[in-house]
Amino acid sequence: MARLVRTTKCGACGESKAVISAVLGFCACCLRQADDARLEKVLAVHQASRRAYGLPGRVPRTAGGVSCGVCGNECQMGEGEQGYCGLRVNCGGKLVTLGGTPERGLVEWYYDPLPTNCVADWVCPGGVGAGYPKFAHAPGPERGYKNLAVFYNACTFNCLFCQNWHYRERQHRSAVMTADELAAAVDEATSCICYFGGDPTPQIAHALAASEAAL
Ligand code: SF4
Numbered sequence: 369m370a371r372l373v374r375t376t377k378c379g380a381c382g383e384s385k386a387v388i389s390a391v392l393g394f395c396a397c398c399l400r401q402a403d404d405a406r407l408e409k410v411l412a413v414h415q416a417s418r419r420a421y422g423l424p425g426r427v428p429r430t431a432g433g434v435s436c437g438v439c440g441n442e443c444q445m446g447e448g449e450q451g452y453c454g455l456r457v458n459c460g461g462k463l464v465t466l467g468g469t470p471e472r473g474l475v476e477w478y479y480d481p482l483p484t485n486c487v488a489d490w491v492c493p494g495g496v497g498a499g500y501p502k503f504a505h506a507p508g509p510e511r512g513y514k515n516l517a518v519f520y521n522a523c524t525f526n527c528l529f530c531q532n533w534h535y536r537e538r539q540h541r542s543a544v545m546t547a548d549e550l551a552a553a554v555d556e557a558t559s560c561i562c563y564f565g566g567d568p569t570p571q572i573a574h575a576l577a578a579s580e581a582a583l
């Protein structure tokens with residue numbers, strides 16, 4: 369029986385494959401061995417995907433700009449420029465933080481019954497009872513307990529095919545809460561907090577303050 373598989377032709381080696389991203393136009397092999405010209409094409413796609421959400425295309429490196437050292441991007445922002453994560457901006461020569469302080473987290477949360485699909489599930493006390501009885505409620509999965517899943521609406525990486533890409537939309541209309549407000553969601557049945565998003569790095573001060581308040 370004939371099967372229809374949609375293929376794309378690689379713009380470098382010319383091979384047609386089913387696993388070539390139409391938007392990038394190169395196969396995985398040719399991406400790994402990209403020369404500068406090919407890399408520029410990929411970066412242009414990445415930049416366009418960021419600009420669609422009001423984020424700067426590249427990590428700002430403006431000489432003499434204000435710098436942020438919260439993550440490894442170490443953005444240097446000229447007047448009016450935004451940091452790569454979109455949460456910091458140079459306003460009149462001053463570094464202004466739009467989100468991520470203990471007073472102002474751009475964040476949403478929900479409860480996830482344990483065991484859950486957290487990436488750490490197979491090693492953490494909530495998923496496997498590691499460290500029982502000191503660190504876990506049960507010698508196996510902590511059934512009956514829940515994880516506080518915390519979705520931070522910003523990211524310092526911004527991968528092209530992010531599964532949680534909607535943090536880019538939510539960044540502009542996120543719920544705003546203090547670290548104490550977030551910590552108040554930890555009740556008797558909450559046995560762990562999982563910070564993700566986006567990634568928690570640009571709002572790490574908020575996450576740390578919430579963790580301390582929850583203890
Ligand atoms: S936290 Fe944001 S502004 Fe600061 S260095 Fe990282 S990406 Fe840049």
Ligand code: SF4
Pocket residue numbers: 523524525526527528529530531532533565566567
């Ligand atoms: S949330 Fe994770 S996968 Fe998505 S862009 Fe950020 S680092 Fe990449």
Ligand SMILES: [Zn+2]
Pocket residue numbers: 378379380381382383394395396397398
């Ligand atoms: Zn190729």
Ligand SMILES: [Zn+2]
Pocket residue numbers: 486487488561562563
């Ligand atoms: Zn987790």
